[in-house]
Amino acid sequence: MNWTDERVERLTKLWAEGLSASQIAAQLGGVSRNAVIGKVHRLNLPGRVKAGGNAAPARTPKRTSTAPARPATFAPRAPARPAARPVGSEMVKESSEVQPYVEPTYRPGRDVVVPISRKLILTELTERTCKWPIGDPIKDDFHFCGCEAQEASPYCSYHAKLAYQPVSDRRKTAR
């Protein structure tokens, strides 16, 4: 993958919008978050400064001598967290605002506990987040479960059950 004007443009835009390097990498595709960060610096785009959970002070390890450390020339910026998507709720009554992550559980006996969706958007999914889609892909409230996925599974324990229930067992499982 090479940095075409179009890709650089998208990178610049997404970075300005506050998306993390990994999210941008996921969106662009074909590049790692390191590649994104490296490009951001080469483009002299403003770095992220003290925004919730990131930022890193200057560093001076590795191979002394050659390569004079470049002084940081970053100007502080406004905090940058992707705006939370105003989405509709899903099978769980919603209270006020930020819902705490709830470990999806299941007691073989009787009750099935529906996990509260973390409401992640496509670019926020990782290898260990539940990728169960929720909502209408056409509408902008579409998102993914995002709870902790089971080992070697694209879904959390709850959605894995829904996804892989045997045909014979399928029947009265309200969605």
Add this chain to the structure above:
DNA sequence: CCCTGATTCGC
């Protein structure tokens, strides 16, 4: 351990 961005340096 998960994640974040920053930096270095071989290519």
Add this chain to the structure above:
DNA sequence: GCGAATCAGG
């Protein structure tokens, strides 16, 4: 110029 490896921190 590129980005993996590495560092530093939440």
